[in-house]
Amino acid sequence: MEAFSSMIRKAVSAGILDGIKLPNDGLILSHLLYADDCVFMGKWSDNNLKSGLKLMRCFYFCAGLKININKSLLFGVGIESAEVERMASLLNCKPGNFPFVHLGVYVGSKMHKIDSWKAVFDVFESRLALWKASVLSIGGRVTLIKSVLESIPNYFLSLFKAPVGVVKGLEKITRKFLWG
Template identity: 45%
Template structure:
């Protein structure tokens, strides 16, 4: 996974993949790793989706590791579901919508609510 981390950092630095800027910093968030899970985070654009698909194909070619498309989902935040449908093709994964659970935490609901942080929802 270190190889994928290096590829994503290089892609971000070269403007190939646009992450999400963290306010009041010079940091742009593009991916998170936890064990064998990866979460890609980026600006909503055709360029980002297409380039992420290319990065993942290159990663597969050099490492032999492949994304499990049965476990992968594409989400659009503040994006119409119809638009998400139009961009999922290059990634070959399923569509989903907010909220969703990631590592036992509900994501995409009002995160200020205590119930959002409870794992048994």
């Protein structure tokens, strides 16, 4: 993936691919890579999308790792859905809708609303459904809470500021499990 990242950076510096210029003479943001996931970002144009597709094809020929375009999604920020669908059909991928989940994070969701934290509550409750509080000692319950339950929302809390209702709701579930 490092080679792919280098290819993208060279394409941006050569003007083949247009990234997003951050304000105040900031960086040009063109892609994010994590393990085998790649997110392209750039100006919305036919040439930019085709250049991204050509880069992926070139990477396939060089590395032998084929990118499954059929599984890919195309998102347009501030672009009409008809235009996104048109471009997606040209690229042979699917149009995406906001909000969506990427690497376990809701992108485009309003995380200041309690409803957006439903996934965290669902994980809490699914874990608790597997455990029987009545057969565990108080020490066992405290250990499970500290080692498992308290680590579940850490990823979300490192990215988003949780509403007070979310924190209180998670604490309520935890207290209910602790005291049986």
